[in-house]
Amino acid sequence: MDHEAVLAAYDRQLRRDAHTDSPGARVERAGAVVRQTGAEHDWNGVHWADIDATTADAVIAEQVRHYTALGREFEWKLHSHDRPADLADRLRAAGFVPEPPETVLVAEVADLPTEPVLPEGVRLLPVTDASGVQLMADAHEVAFGEDGSGLGERLAKRVLTQLTETPDTLVAVVAMAGDEPVSSARMEFCPGTDFAGLWGGGTAPQWRGKGIYRALIAHRARIAAERGYRYLQVDATDDSRPILERLGFVPLSVTTPYVYTP
Template sequence: MPDAAALLQAYDDQLRTEAETPSALAVTRLGPLRLATFAGGRGFITYRDLGGADADEIRRLVAAGRAHFEADPEITRVEWKTRGHDRAPGLAEALAAYAFVPEEPESIMIGEAALLAVDVPLPAGVTLRRVSAEADVRAMTAMQDVAFGDSLADEMAEAMLRRLARDDGMEL
């Protein structure tokens, strides 16, 4: 099993930047940042790394990212994706200074996919199937809203339907 540093490197290589924004309506580059616009008025800021930027440069990047989305009247909320293993001096302070509000920390699970490819007994009345029909996608996103206490079903369904139409390998 690889060590933690190797696993984090794999995460960074495989799951950052392009992998985070396949359903974006537009992606603008701003130095190391990717500023993604999604349906439903959602902005998203991510990066692969900040290129060794110091606290002053990071503060300028945060200000520029915020200004980019403030200039778009369609955008109603913006998320700046942070990672605990990044070298980003002063990022938390800069985000707070520009009115970004931290959400609950997220976790990632890393392991061998082959170990997960097993049959699992499902409870009575539960079925597991792939969905691609619009009605099923909308039902799935409505269920997510109930499970997570959100109200994003319509925009999530639209984004997923666009990705399914592109046939980019996503499965639901």
Template sequence: MSEAARLLAAYDDQLRTDAEAAGALAVRVLGPLRLVTFAQGRGFVTYRDLGGADAAAIDELVGQARAHFAADPATIEVEWKTRAHDLAPGLTESLARHGFVAEETESIMIGEAASLAVDVPLPEGVTIRQVSTEADVRAMCAMSARAFGDPPSDGEAIAVDLVSRLSAGDDLELWVAEADGAMVSAGRLEPVPDTEFAGIWGGSTLPAWRRRGIYRALTSARARSALRRGRTLIHSDSTEYSRPILERYGFVRVSTTTPYTWRP
């Protein structure tokens, strides 16, 4: 078995279904699917695989899943996270017919945490720290929204969710880099219970501070924390900004993922 195949098998075995439903308010099983309801009106569809279903059966599953979430007036949006390596005939066409819209495709990157836990020099005046107070979380999310070019309301919604998760004792960590007291880069670490993995998510750097090693240093800090927690593998859904950085540290692109989003 190749390294990429080994890591992809670990991803499928450890990071799908139950792992993706952690912190859910409710989970309904529908054939191979888990229909997950999170706080803030967010729905999510996950599965290990689709059980060899043909296009007609998959189309029925998509319709039933959408109907399930549509019946809940609290639903704001639902994400169906497709993976390129899945056997899923007609899935993307069915999602489009049922009103799901494709978002940006990202690379599923996996590698050893130890390979990221290296010393990275920071520009003068830049420091890294973990944050947890509501004020810091809101400032972090506002900065990230600016970095991604998203409206401030998106950052506010993410901040509300993260503050809620931290208050409930969620095991995630939030890390930021600051220059002269202002946040310029940020990212999350999410250890996955009962697995070898921790995820690195939400990596963002303001345009004026990119290509100075700040994101690499922030990633190294998160990798060191993952190792302290006994997680030896790191996974990330990476944009074209972060994928080359992870590849330089030996990470492997095992597949790609495209989220499809439906909003009532």
């Protein structure tokens, strides 16, 4: 894989030319910034900023004013190759709080396994309606505990909206052990780009290490191949990164969410 070429495509297609990931949100090109603004349960934040040391502070302040006026918490999605080099320090000085960094990993769909291998007693259930979305939220809660319950509820609202209004932009699935949801994952499509994004995959503690996460990757890789996407992209935690690298994903950048709460 040509790292520089793929990184340039990633920046251009997913950040500078970003499309909304929710029917209720809009992507705005406001001066030097590409940002998304939506409802409270939507992702609100900055995708891209064409700034330097002389303009960064003013642009940061303008985003704070914009989202604060709407009463929205928002995220500046900082990448390790973004400029200026001290942008992280400037965001902290403006009141942003960093969350744990994740590694942006990319793989060519053609190089990935596409046949899911599941442990005995586990099946994959496609999510197509409100009952499936509730199973996703339940799986998120068993995977992450009470700390993840609020996120699970917000995610459920967003997924249900996408399934209802723009079903061609999303595939979601729940891993079921009998009648119990033990993991869930989704894939979001960016029409007109080479990339499909993988999200989720957190698994209930007693089911970890049994291949469910890898099976969810293979399931989604098959669908991405059928739809003609070239790359799968993941913002990977330290837990999932080793699994993904063994499957053939390679690091592209490191992304850190800087969150501002009005």
